[in-house]
Amino acid sequence: MKRIAVRNLRLCTKDCLCLYVCPNGATDTENSIIDTEKCIGCGVCADACPSGAISMVPVEYPPQQKKDDAVIAAMNRVAENKAKAENVAMQIARDTDKPGLRKLMKAIARSSRLSAEDILREAGYMLPQSGNSMNMIQNLLDNPPGPGFPSDAAESILSSLECNDGGYSRKSSGTRRYKCLLCQTEFEVAEGEEPVCPMCGAKGDNLELIG
Numbered sequence: 743m744k745r746i747a748v749r750n751l752r753l754c755t756k757d758c759l760c761l762y763v764c765p766n767g768a769t770d771t772e773n774s775i776i777d778t779e780k781c782i783g784c785g786v787c788a789d790a791c792p793s794g795a796i797s798m799v800p801v802e803y804p805p806q807q808k809k810d811d812a813v814i815a816a817m818n819r820v821a822e823n824k825a826k827a828e829n830v831a832m833q834i835a836r837d838t839d840k841p842g843l844r845k846l847m848k849a850i851a852r853s854s855r856l857s858a859e860d861i862l863r864e865a866g867y868m869l870p871q872s873g874n875s876m877n878m879i880q881n882l883l884d885n886p887p888g889p890g891f892p893s894d895a896a897e898s899i900l901s902s903l904e905c906n907d908g909g910y911s912r913k914s915s916g917t918r919r920y921k922c923l924l925c926q927t928e929f930e931v932a933e934g935e936e937p938v939c940p941m942c943g944a945k946g947d948n949l950e951l952i953g
């Protein structure tokens with residue numbers, strides 16, 4: 743499996759050993775981000791770094807292992823409950839005038855958020871290049887949750903990543919993307935056209951708008 747080096751800038755103490763040992767000058771960059779075009783994946787820099795700031799990562803990741811639908815549904819319910827617990831804890835933290843209680847509620851909110859994120863990763867969102875994650879980003883791009891949503895960053899992720907499980911394909915402009923809930927086929931129709939599943943003919947409530 744081909745690997746390349748990546749540097750964690752928060753751990754880097756600028757000892758510059760990686761610059762010294764790299765046989766290809768890949769670590770010597772203006773912005774401190776290792777040049778992926780030059781890196782040949784030898785791993786010498788990671789071995790030399792005294793701060794553990796360099797990791798060797800695969801260039802391509804295999805698709806995430808599939809889980810049973812019932813397991814995914816249960817994980818989604820648990821994640822939803824964790825999100826509710828976070829909201830309740832934050833509300834109490836905002837309302838209380840007791841510093842100890844506020845601190846406790848903030849800790850519970852943080853813990854609930856971390857648990858929800860972990861559960862959702864396990865439920866199929868481990869990698870940004872999975873169909874699940876890319877469809878989610880596309881949905882956010884199509885229906886931004888607020889004026890501060892970073893549409894440029896979302897667009898950049900979708901155009902630079904390649905989906906690794908065939909679950910996402912770029913939507914053509916002027917179209918809507920649907921998923922058939924009966925046969926799971928994904929398809930596009932032009933804006934304003936009635937969506938009908940090309941595989942089984944399903945319409946209406948049997949279709950989910952996904953982008």
Ligand code: SF4
Nearest residue numbers: 754755757758760791
């Ligand atoms: S060897 Fe490690 S700590 Fe030193 S400059 Fe390179 S990445 Fe940073």
Ligand code: SF4
Nearest residue numbers: 764781782784785787
């Ligand atoms: S893995 Fe090898 S080529 Fe790549 S940056 Fe490190 S030392 Fe240089």
